[in-house]
Amino acid sequence: MPASVQEYLEEKRASFEADLFELLSIPSVSTDSTRAPEVRRCAREVARQLREAGLTKVEVMDTAGHPVVYGERLNAPGKPTVLVYGHYDVQPEDPVELWTSPPFKPTVRDGKVYARGATDDKGQFLVHVKAVQAMLASRGELPVNVKFVIEGEEEIGSRNLAPFLRQHKDLLKADMVVISDSAMFAPGIPSILYGLRGLAYFQIDLTGADSDLHSGVFGGAVPNPGFEICRLVARLKDASGRILIPGFYDKVRELEPEERAEYAALPFDEEEFRAGLNVPALDGEEGYTVLERRWARPTLEVNGMLCGFTGEGAKTVLPNKAMVKISCRLVPDQEPEEIAALVKAHIESLVPPTVRANVRALHGGKGWIAPRNHPALKAAARAIEREFGRPPVFVREGGSIPIVVDFEQILRVPGILVGFGLNDENLHAPDEHMDLGNFHRGIRTSMLLLEELAGVPAGLP
Numbered sequence: 508m509p510a511s512v513q514e515y516l517e518e519k520r521a522s523f524e525a526d527l528f529e530l531l532s533i534p535s536v537s538t539d540s541t542r543a544p545e546v547r548r549c550a551r552e553v554a555r556q557l558r559e560a561g562l563t564k565v566e567v568m569d570t571a572g573h574p575v576v577y578g579e580r581l582n583a584p585g586k587p588t589v590l591v592y593g594h595y596d597v598q599p600e601d602p603v604e605l606w607t608s609p610p611f612k613p614t615v616r617d618g619k620v621y622a623r624g625a626t627d628d629k630g631q632f633l634v635h636v637k638a639v640q641a642m643l644a645s646r647g648e649l650p651v652n653v654k655f656v657i658e659g660e661e662e663i664g665s666r667n668l669a670p671f672l673r674q675h676k677d678l679l680k681a682d683m684v685v686i687s688d689s690a691m692f693a694p695g696i697p698s699i700l701y702g703l704r705g706l707a708y709f710q711i712d713l714t715g716a717d718s719d720l721h722s723g724v725f726g727g728a729v730p731n732p733g734f735e736i737c738r739l740v741a742r743l744k745d746a747s748g749r750i751l752i753p754g755f756y757d758k759v760r761e762l763e764p765e766e767r768a769e770y771a772a773l774p775f776d777e778e779e780f781r782a783g784l785n786v787p788a789l790d791g792e793e794g795y796t797v798l799e800r801r802w803a804r805p806t807l808e809v810n811g812m813l814c815g816f817t818g819e820g821a822k823t824v825l826p827n828k829a830m831v832k833i834s835c836r837l838v839p840d841q842e843p844e845e846i847a848a849l850v851k852a853h854i855e856s857l858v859p860p861t862v863r864a865n866v867r868a869l870h871g872g873k874g875w876i877a878p879r880n881h882p883a884l885k886a887a888a889r890a891i892e893r894e895f896g897r898p899p900v901f902v903r904e905g906g907s908i909p910i911v912v913d914f915e916q917i918l919r920v921p922g923i924l925v926g927f928g929l930n931d932e933n934l935h936a937p938d939e940h941m942d943l944g945n946f947h948r949g950i951r952t953s954m955l956l957l958e959e960l961a962g963v964p965a966g967l968p
Contacts, residue, residue: 511645512641512642512645512646512954515641515644515645516641516947516950516951519637519640519641519644520947523633523637523946523947523950524620524943524946526556526633526637527613527620527629527630527633527946528613528620528622529552530549530552530553530556530595530624530629530633531611531613531620531622531623531624531625531629531630532611532612532613532622533545533548533549533552533611534597534600534610534611534623535548535549535550535595535596535597535624535659536596536597536598536599536600536623536662537572537573537596537597537659537660537661537662537663538598538599538662538663539599543573546573546574546595546596546659547567547573547574549595549596549659550567550573550574550575550576550595550657550659551567553576553595553657554566554567554576554578556633556636557576557578557636557655558578559640560636560637560639560640560643561580561639561640561643561644562578562579562580562639562653562655563579563580563581563582564577564578564579564580565577565578565579566578568671568675570660570667570670570671571667571670572659572660572663572666572667573596573658573659573660573667574659575656575657575658575659575667575668575671576595576655576656576657576658576659577654577655577656577675577678578654578655578657579652579653579654579655580639580643580649580652580653581652581653581654582648582649582652583648583649583650583651583652583961585965586650586651586652586961586965587651587652587681587682587683587960587961587963587964587965588651588652588653588654588680588681588682588965589651589652589653589654589681589682589683589684589685589957589960590653590654590655590656590679590681590683590684590685590914590918590920591632591635591653591654591655591656591684591685591686592632592655592656592657592658592684592685592686592688592910592914593628593631593632593633593635593655593656593657593658593686593687593688594628594632594657594658594659594660594661594662594665594688595624595628595629595632595657595658595659596658596659596660596661596662596663597623597624597627597629597662598623598624598627598662598934598935600623600937602937603937605937605938606621606937606938607621607937607938608621610622610623610937610939611623613625615943618942618943618944619932619940619941619942619943620940620941620943620946621938621939621940622939622940623939624939625932625939625940625941626690626928626929626932626934626939626940626941627688627928627934627935627939628661628687628688630927630928630941630946631687631688631926631927631928631941631949632657632687632688633946634687634927634946634949634950634952634953635655635685635687635953636655637950637953638950638951638953638954638956638957639653639957641950641954642954642957649957650957650958650960650961651957651960651961653957654679654681656679658671661688661910664909665909665910665913668910668913669913669917672913672914672917672918673917676917676918679918680918681918681920682883682920682963682965682966682967683883683920683921683922683923683960683963684914684918684920684921684922684923685923685925685953685956686908686910686911686922686923686924686925687924687925687926687927687949688908688924688926689904689908689924689925689926689928690926690928690929690930690932691926691927691928691929691945692773692900692902693774693929693930694929695895696774696897696900697891697894697895697897697899697900697925697952698899698900698901698902698925698926699884699887699888699891699899699900699901699902699923699924699925700902700903700904700924700925700926701876701877701879701884701901701902701903701924702802702803702839702874702875702876702877702902702903702904703874703875703876703903703904703906703907703908703911704802704805704836704837704838704874704903704904704905704906704907705836705837705838705839705841705843705871705872705873705874705875705907706834706835706836706837706843706870706871706872706907707834707835707837707843707846707847707850707868707871708810708832708833708834708835708868708869708870708871709832709833709834709835709847709850709851709854709866709867709868709869710830710831710832710833710866710867710869711736711739711830711831711832711833711854711864711865711866711867712828712829712830712864712865712867713732713735713736713739713828713829713830713858713862713863713864714732714827714828714862714863714864714865715729715730715731715732715826715827715828715861715862715863716729716730716825716827717827718827719815719824719825719826719827720824720825720827721823721824721825722823722824722825723823725825726825729825730859730861730862731825731826732814732826732827732828732829732862733814733815733826733829735829735858735859735861735862736812736814736829736830736831739831739854739857739858740809740831740833742857743807743833743853743854744807747792747793748790748791748792748793749792749793750805750806750807750835751853752807752849752850752853753849753853754849755805755846755849755850756805758840758841758842758845759804759805759838759840759841760838760839760840760876762799762803766803767796767799769900769901770796770798770799770802771796773798773900773902775797775798777789777796777797780797791804792804801905802902802903802904802905803838803903804838805835805836805837805838805841806834806835806836807833807834807835808833808834808835808836809831809832809833810832810833810834811831811832812829812830812831812832813829813830813831814826814828814829814830815829833850835850836905836906836907837871837873837874838874839873839874839875839876840874841874842873843871843872843873844871846871847868847871850866850868851866851868854866872907872909872912873909873912874907875908875911875912875915875922876903877921877922877924878921879901881921881967882963882964882967883921883923883960883963883967884921884923886956886959886960886962886963887899887923887925887956887959887960889959890952890955890956890958890959890960891925891952891955891956893955894948894951894952894955895948895952899925908924911924919968921967921968923956925952925956927945927946927948927949927952928941928945929942929945
């Protein structure tokens with residue numbers, strides 16, 4: 508990186524941190540309707556920083572919910588257009604009493620800034636804003652065209668983002684989308700996220716009698732929905748961890764031998780992982796490692812159960828209702844609607860005639876996988892290696908980021924998922940934080956990324 512750029516970054520180091528702290532001081536909690544004015548205030552602050560960075564067009568655009576902040580600079584004719592996505596809304600700060608310092612008063616300790624939203628996602632999307640600012644200030648222009656879409660509803664499911672993308676397809680037309688809302692594999696080990704699991708989520712309600720009954724008077728003669736729901740759940744997986752729903756695995760894309768070898772070479776200690784979670788032993792589908800189970804195999808898990816008397820002491824009740832919530836994480840090429848139909852049909856086939864069942868599919872989303880040989884991903888890998896002095900590892904994520912699929916399906920752009928956070932930075936928990944060294948390293952990496960993406964032909968699928 509030229510000395511002039513390095514000098515500018517060093518000169519602006521404190522200023523860039525101050526801008527981050529300003530964003531972090533705004534309680535933009537999208538789930539709390541009473542804080543809607545704060546969410547909008549945060550949108551305005553994002554817009555201010557985009558303008559200050561040198562974008563030529565910036566708008567705070569209303570949706571049916573919280574606003575989207577859009578910005579662009581299109582001064583590189585013939586070069587690709589890079590769309591950067593991020594979100595400025597944050598999780599609630601509860602429980603506040605477990606924070607070491609106030610959640611919306613950014614506090615630096617040991618080179619890390621502690622505040623809600625530090626790594627999810629204000630610190631991460633801001634690296635790209637500051638990269639643009641640094642390149643324009645030190646070089647006068649960008650090597651690519653850039654557009655920014657920073658939304659305010661990610662923490663409530665991005666429910667208005669897909670309609671926004673459809674409504675503004677022409678405005679948002681781009682050649683690739685860059686998303687920094689994930690973590691590096693480990694400190695000093697950068698990664699590119701190329702796969703996500705999808706989701707199918709269900710609620711199962713079993714009903715027996717019209718009301719709870721005395722277990723002594725009626726027990727042994729009247730069906731117990733609590734017992735039946737336990738028996739039903741126990742029949743969904745076998746002892747080896749394999750899901751017993753017919754057809755569930757029919758479209759599962761198996762791991763390539765190359766992927767399995769790469770995962771095995773990662774510096775991951777299963778025993779250390781187990782000890783860190785304080786569980787007696789790990790569990791899961793036989794024949795696969797922990798990373799393979801977490802990243803690339805489908806699952807079925809109980810998320811919650813409710814039945815009968817759960818208060819202190821004893822109450823001899825025979826419950827009339829029982830409920831369980833179940834989620835299935837899906838892998839490419841499983842379709843959420845197909846899996847929902849298979850799960851619903853199988854559960855209904857297991858329900859005994861002694862109880863009534865209501866099986867509901869609550870929501871779902873597709874899994875996603877990127878072609879690792881795409882020129883844009885290769886460009887990202889080169890940029891990361893230039894900054895970190897080592898190539899990135901390619902990883903998948905066990906969770907779901909539905910917006911990645913939205914960008915791919917609606918805008919027809921490949922996703923580049925490069926995170927600068929760390930897995931132990933307490934996302935969604937008290938004392939969320941971000942390493943300021945990684946924040947500044949992210950800015951430098953983003954600048955290199957824009958350089959490398961300039962060589963990717965525009966219009967590639």
